[in-house]
Amino acid sequence: MEEQHPTMLELLLEAHIGLERQGPGSPETVRKALSFLDAPERFGRIADLGCGTGGQTLLLAEDLPGSIVGLDLFPVMAEKLNQRAQSRGLGDRVRGIAGDMADLPFERQSFDLIWSEGAIDNIGFETGLRHWRDFLRPGGYVAVSCPCWLSAEQPAAAARFWAEAGSPLDTVETNLGLLRTCGYQFVAAFALPEECWTEHYFAPRERAIQAMLEKYPHSEEMRAYAAMNRDEVALYRQYGRYYGYVFFIGRAI
Numbered sequence: 435m436e437e438q439h440p441t442m443l444e445l446l447l448e449a450h451i452g453l454e455r456q457g458p459g460s461p462e463t464v465r466k467a468l469s470f471l472d473a474p475e476r477f478g479r480i481a482d483l484g485c486g487t488g489g490q491t492l493l494l495a496e497d498l499p500g501s502i503v504g505l506d507l508f509p510v511m512a513e514k515l516n517q518r519a520q521s522r523g524l525g526d527r528v529r530g531i532a533g534d535m536a537d538l539p540f541e542r543q544s545f546d547l548i549w550s551e552g553a554i555d556n557i558g559f560e561t562g563l564r565h566w567r568d569f570l571r572p573g574g575y576v577a578v579s580c581p582c583w584l585s586a587e588q589p590a591a592a593a594r595f596w597a598e599a600g601s602p603l604d605t606v607e608t609n610l611g612l613l614r615t616c617g618y619q620f621v622a623a624f625a626l627p628e629e630c631w632t633e634h635y636f637a638p639r640e641r642a643i644q645a646m647l648e649k650y651p652h653s654e655e656m657r658a659y660a661a662m663n664r665d666e667v668a669l670y671r672q673y674g675r676y677y678g679y680v681f682f683i684g685r686a687i
Contacts, residue, residue: 451514456489458678460629460634468494486511487515494549500546501528503529535562545574563612571686574686579680618684619687631678
């Protein structure tokens with residue numbers, strides 16, 4: 435049988451489709467973010483944008499009473515969320531769809547909460563907050579996580595990595611200013627702890643990559659993909675005290 439030679443995008447999807455999370459985070463940080471919301475038991479409609487396979491989406495469904503729509507750019511991710519929701523008996527309240535978070539296919543002012551972990555930087559923090567504001571009901575919440583500088587020192591190697599990844603880092607203070615400028619009252623912000631990167635993301639991703647290296651032993655793309663991911667881990671080990679994911683929570687004014 436001829437060996438497959440998948441593209442970088444196909445490798446990205448294959449490496450992440452079986453993971454609980456597609457980026458840094460944890461059940462503990464989901465519930466910490468939820469703790470800042472006022473009267474979440476009244477939330478009827480929630481959107482999780484850039485949901486991936488729905489690790490956090492399903493946690494939201496366990497803790498909140500309303501219906502949740504998870505939106506992801508990749509149909510395979512949205513379908514995986516649907517399968518997981520059905521298997522957990524949540525299919526009546528959780529639905530995954532494919533779509534673009536920069537062009538939401540929903541009615542205006544239709545959500546009590548818009549959630550997004552590690553995805554808003556794909557379209558820009560300000561761009562996302564401005565667009566999503568129109569889809570929140572008055573007093574509705576936005577809760578997003580994105581990579582930020584955590585110190586005044588900004589190592590060039592880390593800045594270059596994030597810029598080349600398409601997500602140049604801003605400071606927490608800059609993003610707090612944008613939150614207010616985009617029509618939200620500041621509620622809370624907190625940095626994700628190290629284990630959100632190491633235990634909950636890097637370790638399971640590395641296991642998936644190792645299995646893929648064995649599956650595609652002659653693929654140059656696979657070796658390059660593995661090297662790229664391992665470089666990211668090495669960068670975090672060296673410079674992780676300078677940057678990290680930060681949760682920002684705001685309320686629509």
